[in-house]
Amino acid sequence: MGNTCSSKVLQHTFDDDQYLYDPSLLKNLDWSQTKSCLNPEITNENTGESWIVVRPLKLSDYDRGYVQILSQLTSVGNVSKSDFENQFSNMRKAGGYYVTVIEDTRNNTIIGSSTLITEFKFIHDCALRARLEDVVVNNTYRGKQLGKLIVLTVTLLARKLGCYKMTLDCKDNLVSFYRTLGYNSEPGNANSMKLRLEQLGSSVYE
Numbered sequence: 005m006g007n008t009c010s011s012k013v014l015q016h017t018f019d020d021d022q023y024l025y026d027p028s029l030l031k032n033l034d035w036s037q038t039k040s041c042l043n044p045e046i047t048n049e050n051t052g053e054s055w056i057v058v059r060p061l062k063l064s065d066y067d068r069g070y071v072q073i074l075s076q077l078t079s080v081g082n083v084s085k086s087d088f089e090n091q092f093s094n095m096r097k098a099g100g101y102y103v104t105v106i107e108d109t110r111n112n113t114i115i116g117s118s119t120l121i122t123e124f125k126f127i128h129d130c131a132l133r134a135r136l137e138d139v140v141v142n143n144t145y146r147g148k149q150l151g152k153l154i155v156l157t158v159t160l161l162a163r164k165l166g167c168y169k170m171t172l173d174c175k176d177n178l179v180s181f182y183r184t185l186g187y188n189s190e191p192g193n194a195n196s197m198k199l200r201l202e203q204l205g206s207s208v209y210e
């Protein structure tokens with residue numbers, strides 16, 4: 005399984021350096037299993053409104069408010085346009101970063117985002133696994149299923165890429181949100197642990 009997955013990922017080279025990843029990967033995702041999650045049923049290709057567009061992050065999205073929307077998720081700091089472009093280039097070169105956004109094309113603004121990160125493993129026959137990161141919807145657009153849409157889009161993309169599992173960390177109040185989208189805490193295997201390296205002092209190991 006793993007070798008097939010890896011070659012699938014590596015095959016996706018493309019020329020348009022505006023995009024972080026190949027936009028054709030978002031075509032024909034299999035929404036058949038997720039119908040009960042959305043009412044009315046929408047998909048990344050049929051969002052219900054012509055002005056709601058789901059696509060990979062673009063180099064020019066700095067000017068569409070991408071960094072501002074991230075500030076509704078957590079502290080972003082001072083990210084200049086060149087900082088953004090440099091990090092975009094780092095992600096594109098590294099591969100495996102599928103930052104996916106929702107744009108309101110009426111005002112050229114990014115109104116939602118989520119990131120799929122894939123990771124090559126040696127285990128499980130050299131499998132590919134997935135992580136969900138940095139999910140956010142602009143607060144004036146919340147409650148309209150856009151959060152579900154953007155999470156399900158990258159979840160189905162992970163499946164299309166051949167990932168065998170996808171995990172996320174979230175605050176307690178969002179557990180029910182992710183449950184409605186098929187994510188679960190596995191009994192006996194539901195601990196999320198972290199060490200904040202930027203705050204690491206010698207006292208941690210004394």
Ligand SMILES: CC(=O)SCCNC(=O)CCNC(=O)[C@H](O)C(C)(C)COP(=O)(O)OP(=O)(O)OC[C@H]1O[C@@H](n2cnc3c(N)ncnc32)[C@H](O)[C@@H]1OP(=O)(O)O
Nearest residue numbers: 137138139140141146147148149150151152172174177181
């Ligand atoms: C892996 C991670 O990145 S975790 C970080 C998640 N992101 C954040 O916390 C950033 C701030 N929050 C947000 O951007 C948004 O509130 C999101 C992305 C969580 C949800 O976006 P929305 O577009 O409002 O979600 P959507 O309309 O698709 O779904 C709404 C459902 O989620 C539930 N929900 C949404 N936000 C919350 C919340 N903060 N607490 C509890 N429930 C919530 C709603 O009650 C609703 O439930 P229903 O369908 O049963 O009525």
